[in-house]
Amino acid sequence: MNQKILDILAHVADPEVPVLSVLDLGIVRDIRMQDNGELEIMITPTYTGCPAMDMIAANIRMELSANGYVQVKITNVLSPAWTTDWMSEEGKQKLKDYGIAPPLPKQQACRSELFAEQAVQCPHCNSYHTTRISEFGSTACKALYQCRDCKEPFDYFKCH
Amino acid sequence: MNDFLFKYILHLADNALILGHRNSEWCGHGPALEQDIAITNISLDLIGQARNFFQYAAELKGTDTTEDSLAYLRDARDFTNLLLVEQQNGDWGKTILRQFFMSNYQFLLYNRLQESKNAQLAAICAKALKEVTYHLKWSSEWVIRLGDGTDESHSRMINALHDLWPYTGELFIPAPYEKQACEEGIAPDVSELKEGWMQNLINIFDEAKLPVPPKAFAQTGGKTGLHTEYLGYILADMQFLQRSYPGNKW
Secondary structure (H helix, E strand, C coil), X not given: CCHHHHHHHCCCECCCCXXXXXHHHCCEEEXXXXXXXXXXXXXXXXXXXXXXXHHHHHHXXXXXXXXXXXXXXXXXXXXXXXXXXXXXXXXHHHHHHHCEECCCCHHXXXXXXXXXXXXXCCCCCCCCCEEEEECCCXXXXXXXXXXXXXXXXXXXXXXX | CCHHHHHHHHHHHHHHHHHHHHHHXXXXXXXXXXXXXXXXXXXXXXXXXXXXXXXXXXXXXXXCCCHHHHHHCCCHHHCCCCHHHHCCCCXXXXXXXXXXXXXXXHHHHHHHHCCCCCHHHHHHHHHXXXXXXXXXXXXXXXXXXXXXXXXXXXXXHHHHHHHHHHHCHHHHCCCHHHHHHHHCCCCCCHHHHHHHHHHHHHHHHHHHCCCCCCCCCCCCCHHHCCCCCHHHHHHHHHHHHHHHCCCCCC
């Protein structure tokens, strides 16, 4: 993908988890410069109903426009479906530093049995002695956990 | 435009929208904060899925049809959602059981649709399936928790079962547009999904100590626009703004 454009998009943050850029999230799937000078950005939604997607598209447009790209088309692509495995390692570290437990790798976690809990590491004290409070958290992409050692509740960015 | 395809996509959209709307009525009323958040997150997923289906249907229809005109400007007779999803929320047990019936169904249906030869439908369903998998897990856990909980929670689940069971038969009786979608190789035969649905239900009900109900008379009509009295009230609530202030935007 076009490095110059990528450098610009690195400044567009996820409005719900502002520590992550759209690149960290892995939602920018392709960048195409058309012959007529139009710049097409292909993005994919994290969750189908994620209310941040419209704002993300608007922010991408604004950031590109501030850098001189005014003819911009943003296209939503659904396939292949987004997975947390596309999140950058740097993004996962940023999440942890921000106090959100990063998603476990898909092969290790996604198919859990009923009532099963995944060993999610507490982003505050690094303990694995944690418990799930709710499968659904403050946003579609997060679950709510609590650490049994330091007692802090925390968000876990669900493996998806 | 393929008329059956438009109708088929609209049916999938209506199921997701109406169930999403019903669940959203719990917003601020859930039995515990975490579960209030869970049910409204499920609403968000369902309404997001409905949007994808509506956008595709609008594209098929062309002219000035939009996702919004399909959601907000059709009357009850034009909605083809299942009767099950429009049933009243009742207590938490009834809402949970309705969700479990529907997630169990959507899980099997989307699993097949993600391999549809219609690429757009396959893409929407592959994505939706990931979310429905959560819904199925969450609602299964709750059916077990309530069924095998206290005498009170158990009896409420039995009541919910009595209320909702007659509406489950419709899931597996194909409407003309479903038959045609199946013949064209775009969708599975819904009657074939029944066995897997029942098997999963038996597994969960066994653990939940709930009786598997015998075969019952199936209430039908939703798929062809003949609804219970509840849908009109849902639409009155959901469509009020666009009906009173046409074209109004955020």
